[in-house]
Amino acid sequence: MTRVFIDGAAGTTGLEIRERLAGRDDLSVIVLSDADRKDAAARRGALNEADAVILCLPDDAAREAVSLIENPDVRVIDASTAHRTTDGWAYGFAEIEPERRTELSGARRISNPGCYPTGFLALVRPLVRAGLIPGDWPFTVNATSGYSGGGKSMIAAFEDAGAPDATDTAFRIYALGLGHKHVAEMQVQGGLAHPPLFMPAVARTYRGMLVEVPLQLRAMANAPSAAALRDALAEAYAGSRLVSVHRGDDPSLLMLERTAGTDRLELFVFANEAAGQVRLVAALDNLGKGAGGAAVQNLNLAVGLDEYAGLRL
Ligand SMILES: NC(=O)C1=CN([C@@H]2O[C@H](COP(=O)(O)OP(=O)(O)OC[C@H]3O[C@@H](n4cnc5c(N)ncnc54)[C@H](OP(=O)(O)O)[C@@H]3O)[C@@H](O)[C@H]2O)C=CC1
Ligand SMILES: CC(=O)N[C@@H](CCC(=O)OP(=O)(O)O)C(=O)O
Helix, strand or coil, X not given: CEEEEEECCCCHHHHHHHHHHCCCCCEEEECCCCCCCCCHHHHHHHHHHCCXXXXXXXXXXXHHHHHCCCCCCCEEEECCCCCCCCXXXXXXXXXXXCCHHHHHCCCCEEECCCHHHHHHHHHHHHHHHCCCCCCCCCCEEEEEEEHHHHHHHHHHHHHCCCCCCCCCCCEXXXXXXXXXXXXXXXXXXXXXXXXXXXXXEXXXXXXXXXXXXXXXXXXXXXXXXXXXXXHHHHHHCCCCCCEEECCCCCCCCCCCCCCCCCCCEEEEEEEECCCCEEEEEEEECCCHHHHHHHHHHHHHHHHCCCCCCCCCC
């Protein structure tokens, strides 16, 4: 029986993962008591006795957790930003490169993708790889997240009037210094020449995310048609049970909550061919394929279990 330790199990992502692992009979979960969950000695013990650990911690605590692991057989899935562009860590997005699922199978160090990069890379990476969009294109990314994307402190700010940074705002844009922590991840994992211009926002809804990449195709030499973009995305994700590409059944409105509560990732190509304009859009749950669902998928691959076990398809 595979033993899994969740470090940070009391946090937003940790709880999501526990829900997905509950009731599974192919693994058992080690959870530290409230008194022990931040105790370095207790964590060191659990980190070394498990077959696999999932880190649902702030970046510094995730780095510390990795440094506490001495057992060479332990598999690590890190949900934080700490190792997403680090050599020696497999980037845990099974669907994004043809050989990636094989790399993740049995991997000892896996970095779970960021929620926003999951949407961006799902849309852009196959198109760049296919040569339909040049890798030096000046990409822009608009995205909106539910407030659970900011973890316990942001949830408190939106739900608890007494929280230190309590807010009654409905919608806000942020990262206005243009230096969000996900930009490097999007550039490196996308194989892009330039950092994308990233414009995130947060809305007063608990979970759900829309990530949009607008394309002014009229400014691109040898621009592809919308049909070619759809075909390339459909081919890239053929056979995936989590990632789907809409073709000819586009909704007229896309809701932030569209995939909330699931681990699905839905992709759309909206176009006005005459104007030479396209809006690539990804809908996902920041806590699903954007965090907990992806972590469980990566765990399953790392320890050789059914890739989709425990996922919300
Ligand atoms: N929320 C989201 O949508 C996503 C989150 N992530 C990433 O997942 C990680 C966790 O995020 P999230 O769940 O949102 O954050 P939360 O703040 O909700 O949870 C973090 C948890 O880690 C605990 N913790 C903090 N420091 C330590 C430590 N030194 N030792 C042990 N436990 C510690 C916290 O304890 P306490 O309860 O006492 O505060 C808390 O329970 C982050 O790196 C985040 O970037 C990734 C993708 C999406
Ligand atoms: C709404 C909100 O604040 N979202 C977070 C991103 C979610 C997250 O925790 O980032 P990782 O995916 O890298 O772990 C942010 O912008 O920093």
